[in-house]
Amino acid sequence: MGQLQRTTFEVSRASEYFDARQLSALTGVPQTAFASVCLKELVDNSLDACETAGAKPEIAIAVSLQGGYIKLTVSDNGPGIPPEVVHRILDYSVRVSDKAAYRSPTRGAQGNALKTVIGIPYSLGSREPLIVKARGIRHAITPWVDPAGGVHFTHDTTQEITEGTMVSLLMPAHLHVKTAFGSHKQPQNLDALHWARSFAAFNPHATISYQG
Amino acid sequence: MDSLKGLIFNHIAHARSGGRDLPVGEFVRQFAGLSSTAKAQAVTAPLIEGGTTHLSDFAKDEAMVKTLLERMRDASKAPKASALGWVGKEHFQTFFERTYVEVKEYNYVRKSGTLPSGLPFTFEFAVAILDEPGHLYCGVNFSPTFGDPLQGTTLAGPKFKADGIRGFLSQGHALPEGDGTWYESPASVAVAAHIVTAAPLFLDRGKTRLNMEGA
Numbered sequence A: 001m002g003q004l005q006r007t008t009f010e011v012s013r014a015s016e017y018f019d020a021r022q023l024s025a026l027t028g029v030p031q032t033a034f035a036s037v038c039l040k041e042l043v044d045n046s047l048d049a050c051e052t053a054g055a056k057p058e059i060a061i062a063v064s065l066q067g068g069y070i071k072l073t074v075s076d077n078g079p080g081i082p083p084e085v086v087h088r089i090l091d092y093s094v095r096v097s098d099k100a101a102y103r104s105p106t107r108g109a110q111g112n113a114l115k116t117v118i119g120i121p122y123s124l125g126s127r128e129p130l131i132v133k134a135r136g137i138r139h140a141i142t143p144w145v146d147p148a149g150g151v152h153f154t155h156d157t158t159q160e161i162t163e164g165t166m167v168s169l170l171m172p173a174h175l176h177v178k179t180a181f182g183s184h185k186q187p188q189n190l191d192a193l194h195w196a197r198s199f200a201a202f203n204p205h206a207t208i209s210y211q212g
Numbered sequence B: 001m002d003s004l005k006g007l008i009f010n011h012i013a014h015a016r017s018g019g020r021d022l023p024v025g026e027f028v029r030q031f032a033g034l035s036s037t038a039k040a041q042a043v044t045a046p047l048i049e050g051g052t053t054h055l056s057d058f059a060k061d062e063a064m065v066k067t068l069l070e071r072m073r074d075a076s077k078a079p080k081a082s083a084l085g086w087v088g089k090e091h092f093q094t095f096f097e098r099t100y101v102e103v104k105e106y107n108y109v110r111k112s113g114t115l116p117s118g119l120p121f122t123f124e125f126a127v128a129i130l131d132e133p134g135h136l137y138c139g140v141n142f143s144p145t146f147g148d149p150l151q152g153t154t155l156a157g158p159k160f161k162a163d164g165i166r167g168f169l170s171q172g173h174a175l176p177e178g179d180g181t182w183y184e185s186p187a188s189v190a191v192a193a194h195i196v197t198a199a200p201l202f203l204d205r206g207k208t209r210l211n212m213e214g215a
Helices: A013-018 A020-027 A031-052 A083-089 A113-123 A192-202 B002-016 B024-028 B037-049 B055-059 B064-074 B089-099 B164-171
Strands: A058-066 A069-076 A130-134 A137-145 A151-159 A165-172 A174-179 A182-187 A207-211 B103-114 B120-130 B134-140 B154-156 B161-163 B189-197
Touching: A013 A020, A013 A113, A013 A137, A013 A151, A020 A031, A020 A113, A031 A058, A031 A069, A031 A113, A031 A165, A031 A192, A058 A192, A083 A113, A083 A130, A083 A137, A083 A151, A113 A130, A113 A137, A113 A165, A192 A207, A192 B089, A192 B134, A192 B189, B002 B055, B002 B064, B024 B037, B024 B055, B024 B064, B037 B064, B055 B064, B089 B103, B089 B120, B089 B189, B134 B164, B154 B164, B161 B164, B164 B189
Parallel strands: A058 A207, B134 B189
Antiparallel strands: A058 A069, A069 A165, A130 A137, A130 A165, A137 A151, A174 A182, B103 B120, B120 B189, B154 B161
16 A cells, blocks of 8 residues: 655635634624624724824714625725725735734724625625725725635726725625524624614714614 | 833834834834933933844844833833723713613713723713613723623622623613613613723633733
């Protein structure tokens, strides 16, 4: 019998951001709260971006059901996320943060918010692109994880008139849960109105609008 | 000290990848209470004499970070909780009045303190009595959380002790257990609880439950 010649493979840890179970461990919440994670991370980012630029934040949250999908859109009046930062966010080997190294009352500082938001819809089965509109560019980002765990992106950009930053994503409205006793659907637990109200409660300087 | 070390070595990594290697004096002037040139010079003089002129020099002698921190602390005052900011009584009242049909009674308390680590914190608590079921709004550093940020922390009042904000409100009959989600209150009260602290340490990966003993 021939001896198996083993090869040592390097597996990217980036795929952790595209696997529902690993994302659940990363974010500390169940998969049914993933829509809430996306909403919270996007609004946190928007508020931070506006404040850093010295703008009084005006944040718009829109949530709708399209087919079996939740469409979540968060837009702001900040300076707009620069295209080079969008590119850097797609490098899952590093974290991109201007706050992680500073001790200050930050909302979140891990530098992985948008990485998580890109990964969550894919992890739940969506193959729709995440749309980012900022600085005159519309980014359509579609992730793909190969069977060996390598993460790839289709990143299409087009010129478009933009204002601030707008991020939009589609994610399945239900989880398909399989157990030994059969399968059932579990809805995403997203109370977007409560999140919008909560952000309004804790940010006197901001205007938070909600459409849902 | 680990935080300052982390910040300095982030700057060093940034410089190695093409960013500026900051002079030590310029770095020190970025901190509150040390922005004057004279103060920064007084802090950095012995380091510069010893050859630590730029942040990259700390890579040769990591122990010098401790010296720098001690000198910065000696030359400045510890930050007060007021520097962290807060939401305030008026805004919470306006928020409740806009969100609910009628606010019958409103109370607000703000307390500041220091964590065992020496870092300041501010705690705000706003309660509105309504004529309809209300909600519990919890936040850390101006951002809502996924649950009770003080779950696992004992809150002691004059009459009772309780686990976390929900436990405290429940003991005070302000938040009885309901059938809904954690933030829905079957009692006719709306509550906003907000904690502001620098560099919060969380007990969970969802960034909800605060470690009020560490940081």
